[in-house]
Amino acid sequence: MTAVGEAQSKPAKLRLPGFDSNQLVLAGVIFAALALSGGALWLVSESAILVASFVGGVIVLAAAIYAFVRLTAVPQSDEMAPPDWSVTVAAIEQPGMAIAITDRANRLACANRLYEDWFGNNVSPPNLKLERQSLEALTRAAREAWRDGQAEARDLVAANGTSGWHAKAERAGRGDDYLIWRLRVSAEADPAQDVAEWIGGPLGQLLSRAGIEAALVAPDGMMRAASQGFAERASGDASATLAGQEFVAQLRTDDQDQIFFAREGRKGPPQTLVQVPLDTLANDQPSAANEASSLMLLLEKGVGIGNQGESAGAAATPQLEALLGALPLGLAMTDRDGRFLFGNQAFLRAVEREEAGLPQYPSDLVVREDKSALADAVRRFGKGPASNGDMAVRLGAQPDDPVSLGLAGVRGLGEAAVLLSLTDSTEETKLKRQVAQATKMQAVGQLAGGVAHDFNNVLTAIIGYCDLMLLRHTPGDSDYDDIQQIRANSNRAASLTRQLLAFSRQQTLRPEVLQLPDVVSEVSQLLKRLLGEKITFKVRHDRDLGPVRADPQQLEQVIVNLAVNARDAIQASGDGTGQLTMATRRVTARDIQKMGTDIIPVGDYTVLVVQDTGGGVPQAVLGKIFEPFFTTKEQGKGTGLGLSTVYGIVKQSGGFIFADNIPGSANMPAGARFTIYLPVHRGEVAAAKPEAEKPASEWSGGGNVLLVEDEDMVRAVGERALTRSGYTVTTASDGEEGLAAIANRGPFDLVLSDVVMPGMDGPTMVKALRKAHPKMPIIFMSGYAEEQLRKEIDIDDMHFVPKPFSVQQISEVVGEVLAKSRG
Structure with missing residues (x-):
């Protein structure tokens, strides 16, 4: 424990009498009086001995008094002594x-x-x-x-x-x-701490005036707080703090088990004790502070719920209703037969019946499987001895999420026999669903990236063999058109893998600093052809839009996917006529603050809003539309990758996307709205670079190439493609074989290697061979994204070719790298 005030006190100064100016003057006056007295005595007696004796006695007496005062002087400090903490x-x-x-x-x-x-x-x-x-x-x-x-x-x-x-x-x-x-x-x-503050304030005073005294009691039976009325009746002082005192010590009982305040004894009115457990306030994870804390209510006889002669549907008195309604815990009461008497707003919110109100029985709130168990528990607590407990039930409004329902038998409150407590977990349930959704999306994204990689290997072999077969056939042959169809469908499958990589945020982005209206303008003509004549396409732009940093081709893909979805929704909603509106807006940091969202960081954004009149997205599936392979279209009319691709591109670009429905009006039918927030780029805007001209002639000098690939199909295609282009090709199935080939056959002009292989992978092999051949050109090929691989590999002077590739592409890449390495 800290008591800093004790350590900061200053050394005391000793003040002695006779050391200040006033006392010195007084001493001078006394000395003069002594001299005059001695002189007068000499004139009267003319005896030197008598005068000397008188003066000496006075001096000795003064010295004795001075010594006594000096020895008994008390040191005093210049400042007030520090407080005792x-x-x-x-x-x-x-x-x-x-x-x-x-x-x-x-x-x-x-x-x-x-x-x-x-x-x-x-x-x-x-x-x-x-x-x-x-x-x-x-x-x-x-x-x-x-x-x-x-x-x-x-x-x-x-x-x-x-x-x-x-x-x-x-x-x-x-x-x-x-x-x-x-x-x-x-x-x-600690929600119980909030309850302690309430009963110690105006709410506690209000209850005291109604004859209800309140105290918050910890699990060990010690009081944490009490209302002023409770303190006055228990100790005689309304301002006394009873925290840390034993609750039962403030009460006493008589031979009839009636409860009285110990200070008042039987002279005071008897009390009815009601215990309200607060453990469920901790959202099923109670802390040490409120694990079993209880709100203890002492009600004078006559303050309660109804009378014994009232009907089972008697309502709670206004005082008790006010108390239960002010607590954040959902509370309800039933009679001995299990019929509801009262429920506060927090309870109604928890069971999602704020408008409909409470049913007749608690069992009407839960799913069919839990009805009998809950009904039996309510009757048991209502007719048995006073006790409390809890049970897990599934509410009819939330059948997938079990909740903890607290039950406590109460006595002395008229017809009220059971107190039900339920935490309003609406926000907690919503957060759990969001976390589960994010986890599921992350797992699906990782799966999509892995599937895309393996699928790209298969497509590389298919496209490669198609290219080799086309070299042996000419247009007009019976097989030429069939091979072209196989190749075209393979390229279509390759575009699907790119969408998978986009969803998993693993596609290769080439971001540029650009203006969003320019991208919309570039793709507008294409959109008009896609939408057709029956759909009106409108574009609106704000002024002073900030630049954004994104891949223009990927942004075009986002806009096209949203437009195609809007077109299909409009065509499915009626006669095919409708309107698609695209608007860009300027959103400042102040606007973000006013939104009060925890999702979007405060900053300046350029926003793209895409709104259609296609009737909107059903509310039940609105939270699933960005999931891969989820589609609302008819079977065979959608892959379910359009919006998931949009989501992946936006998130990888550092932006945010939201979807909602717009209600219809007299001038505009209902529809869906997609809002994309892209952060404004702060920095210099680079000038547009002219497109690099392709070399007029490719490398044709041949060379020795080491091809390392674990997939037999891809290795065979690559070997045949490079051999036809004039290269001498040596193959290896993994990194160990590649290093052995370099050691046994001498250095190669170039190494073409896969990245992910069993045993020794490509990057490990390259790092080993670079120690002996630091200048050897390296080309990696992989079905994963280039940007992601460059971050993980971290090897200087490396080149990359994505799978799937054609025979012509692999030959061109090898030729360009060899030409660059040889000057």
Whole structure:
């Protein structure tokens, strides 16, 4: 524990009588009086002995008094002695909460043990190591607390991003010279602490006026907080803090098991005790602070729910309804027969019946399989002894997500016999679904990338053999057209693999700094032909749009895919007439802040909005439209890769895409809207580079080429293609064979190698041979994306050819690399 004030006290200064100016003057006056008295005595007696004896006696007496005062002088400090913090440190020890006290210079005066464990004993709250925004929020809270008396800073994040806190500062002390800081971990936010603050404030006073006293009791039976009315009746002082005292010690019972306040005894009215467990406030993951904390309500006789003679449908009294309605926990009550009496708004939200209201029985809220179990549990708690427990049920509104329903038998509240508690987990369930969706999309993306790689190997062999067969046939032959059809379908399959790579965000992007309206203009003529004459195509652009950095070809693919989807939706919704609108907009950082979204980082964006009048996307499938192979079109009319490709390209370009439905109006039918946010590029815009002219003649000097490929089909195609182009080709099936060929047959003019192979892969082989032949040209071929491979391989002076490739492409790439290496 810290008590910084004790260590900062200054050494005391000893002040002795006779050392200041006033006392010296007084001593001079006494000395003069002594001299005059001695002179008068001499004139009267003319006896030197008598005068000497008188003066000596007076001097001895003065010396004795001076010595006595000197020995008994008490040292005093120039400043007020520092406060004794030991009592304060003992008082601020609270479970689950770090507490510190700082002075006006933001120096740490004292802190409890939890604060020291989290932050150390020499760092005050305004100087904690936090992220920039969190540190600014905490500093602002300190200023507001000094000015207004209290302030709060929420969701503070540590500099390393591993922890977060909620902080509250309150001015206190003699002269308001200190700030009391209370910090608790936000990830373990203690809802019971909020309940403690409520019952200690105006809500507790309101309940006391209605004859209801409230106290928050920890799992060990010690009170964490109590209302002012409870404190006054238990101790006689409304301002007394009862935290840390045993709850049962404040009460007593008589021989009839009636409950009274211990201080009042039987002179006071008997009380009815109602226990409200708060454990489900922790979202099924209770913290140590509120694992079994309970809200204890003491109701005077006559304050309750109905009377014994009232009907089973009697409603709760307004006082108790007000209490249950103010709590964040969903609470409802039933009678002994299991019929609902009351449910607060949090309970209605949790069961998604805010408009319909409660049914007659709790079993009507759950799926059919859980009805009998819940009905039996409610009857058991209603007719048995007072107890509590919980059970897992599946609500009819959320059949896939089990929830924990708390049950507690209550007595003394008229017809109310069972208290049901249910946490409103709407946001938590939504977050779980989002996380599950993101995990599924990531897994599917990895699978798509792997499938694309293997499929590209197969397509390389098919396209290669088609090219070799076409070299032996001329147009007009019976087989020529068939081979061309095989090759065309293979190229179509290759475009599908590129879409898979786009979805998995592994395609090769060649980003440029460009203006989004220019890309829309480039593809507008193509879109008009795709849409046809019945669909009106409109384009609108904002002014002062910021440039974006993206691959123009990929952006064109995004626009075309969205336009094709819109065309199909319009044609399927009616007579085929409709409208497609594309608009670009300028969105500033301030606009993003006003949106209040946690998905898009604050910044400037250029936005592309694509809106159609095709009736919109069904709400049930709106969250699935970006999944691969999911389509709303008829079987055989869609691959389900269009929107997933759009999603992958946008995300890999650093942007965001959202889909929603636009309700219809008198002037515009309903439709779907896709909004794409691309961050504005900050930096110099490079001038457009002229296209490089292709060399007039390719390399024709031949050479020795080492071809390393584990797939037999691809290796055979590559060997035949390069041999026909005049190269001497040596083949190997993996990296070990490649190194052996180099060692046994001497250096080669060029190495053409696959990347992923069993045993030793291509990059490992190249790094080994570069030690002996550092200048040897290397060409990697792979079905994976070039950009991703370059990041992982990290080898200088390497070239790349993507699969699938044709016979002409592989020959051209080898010729260009050899020509470049030989000058």
